[in-house]
Amino acid sequence: MIAEKKYIKPATLEEAIRLAHEHKDDFSYIAGGTDLLVNKYQGNHIAQCLIDITGLAESKKIAVVGEHLKICSLTRLDELGKHEIITSKFPALIMAASEVASPMLRKTATIGGNILCENRCSFYNQSEWWRESVGYCLKCEGDICIATGGKKACFSKFVSDTAPVLISLGARVELRDIDGSKIIDLETIYTGDGIKPRNIPDTSILKTIILPLNQDIKIIFKKLRPRQAVDFTSLTTAVSLNEEGAIKIVAGGVDPKPVIIKGDIKGNLNDYIKMALSKSRMVDNDYYSRKYRREMLRLFLEQSFEELKNI
Numbered sequence: 219m220i221a222e223k224k225y226i227k228p229a230t231l232e233e234a235i236r237l238a239h240e241h242k243d244d245f246s247y248i249a250g251g252t253d254l255l256v257n258k259y260q261g262n263h264i265a266q267c268l269i270d271i272t273g274l275a276e277s278k279k280i281a282v283v284g285e286h287l288k289i290c291s292l293t294r295l296d297e298l299g300k301h302e303i304i305t306s307k308f309p310a311l312i313m314a315a316s317e318v319a320s321p322m323l324r325k326t327a328t329i330g331g332n333i334l335c336e337n338r339c340s341f342y343n344q345s346e347w348w349r350e351s352v353g354y355c356l357k358c359e360g361d362i363c364i365a366t367g368g369k370k371a372c373f374s375k376f377v378s379d380t381a382p383v384l385i386s387l388g389a390r391v392e393l394r395d396i397d398g399s400k401i402i403d404l405e406t407i408y409t410g411d412g413i414k415p416r417n418i419p420d421t422s423i424l425k426t427i428i429l430p431l432n433q434d435i436k437i438i439f440k441k442l443r444p445r446q447a448v449d450f451t452s453l454t455t456a457v458s459l460n461e462e463g464a465i466k467i468v469a470g471g472v473d474p475k476p477v478i479i480k481g482d483i484k485g486n487l488n489d490y491i492k493m494a495l496s497k498s499r500m501v502d503n504d505y506y507s508r509k510y511r512r513e514m515l516r517l518f519l520e521q522s523f524e525e526l527k528n529i
């Protein structure tokens with residue numbers, strides 16, 4: 219294990235960002251730590267300075283602002299289900315959050331950390347000696363992707379369970395850095411590059427997740443994992459339909475970024491399923507085989523369209 223040499227817990231957002239810029243070559247923000255610390259113990263995360271952002275009081279509220287719900291990034295996953303508006307307006311978000319990890323972890327894990335949790339691969343999420351014995355992979359400074367034998371691309375999987383539902387809901391995120399705030403669509407932060415899966419600067423803090431309240435969206439959420447009680451996803455899908463007939467498929471666990479297909483309920487649903495399958499760059503880097511996960515993706519999407527008709 220590579221222990222950090224410096225651990226700092228600032229009290230304000232401004233101080234956290236200033237400290238991040240001071241240590242910008244070798245630091246990480248830490249929230250619940252349930253993703254970052256595991257990567258650290260496995261030697262995959264090597265920053266020497268950790269900036270703990272859980273003391274930022276202003277990042278702990280959930281509030282209605284105009285026609286939006288603002289969920290602060292430090293909200294623990296198990297708190298989402300206790301909030302009246304989230305329960306009544308966004309039940310699929312609670313379902314997705316309650317499928318993350320285990321009850322104990324959800325008391326510590328935050329929604330911001332979930333959106334930003336590191337991509338995974340069965341050849342990367344291993345101990346240091348295991349990775350060394352296979353010659354390391356592209357994501358940990360080796361020169362080959364062990365899953366595919368290729369040299370150009372890393373196919374580590376995007377695994378956040380809440381992000382597919384949030385993207386279905388049209389979530390935007392507020393990022394704060396030294397030069398102020400910006401608000402962008404959540405779906406735009408994912409790059410599709412397994413080595414650097416997100417395009418936001420390391421020094422930016424994800425402050426808030428913003429959800430439009432005045433919309434009627436039905437969502438079917440599904441997740442495939444070996445052990446229901448704790449495992450990361452092998453496949454996550456959120457299929458949604460809004461009041462105007464627009465549909466959206468968002469799939470996780472099948473590509474380095476969420477696979478998103480947009481269409482209309484009057485269109486050919488089988489074509490949308492085919493598009494989702496062809497856009498998913500699945501490789502054999504999971505507990506389940508690529509072939510099985512492709513079949514399960516098809517099945518989940520077919521079932522979700524059927525279920526949408528009945529709610």
Ligand SMILES: Cc1cc2nc3c(=O)[nH]c(=O)nc-3n(C[C@H](O)[C@H](O)[C@H](O)COP(=O)(O)OP(=O)(O)OC[C@H]3O[C@@H](n4cnc5c(N)ncnc54)[C@H](O)[C@@H]3O)c2cc1C
Nearest residue numbers: 247249250251252253254319327328330331332335379424
């Ligand atoms: C056994 C086990 C099972 C798990 N199963 C699942 C699962 O099924 N599904 C799933 O999605 N995840 C799973 N996880 C991963 C993890 O628990 C969750 O993704 C969790 O929500 C991460 O939140 P956190 O607050 O602990 O993030 P942290 O570990 O603190 O941070 C994760 C990353 O986000 C960055 N970060 C966190 N908050 C911010 C912020 N506000 N601004 C900028 N950067 C930030 C950190 O720098 C780090 O890079 C599992 C973990 C374990 C140990």
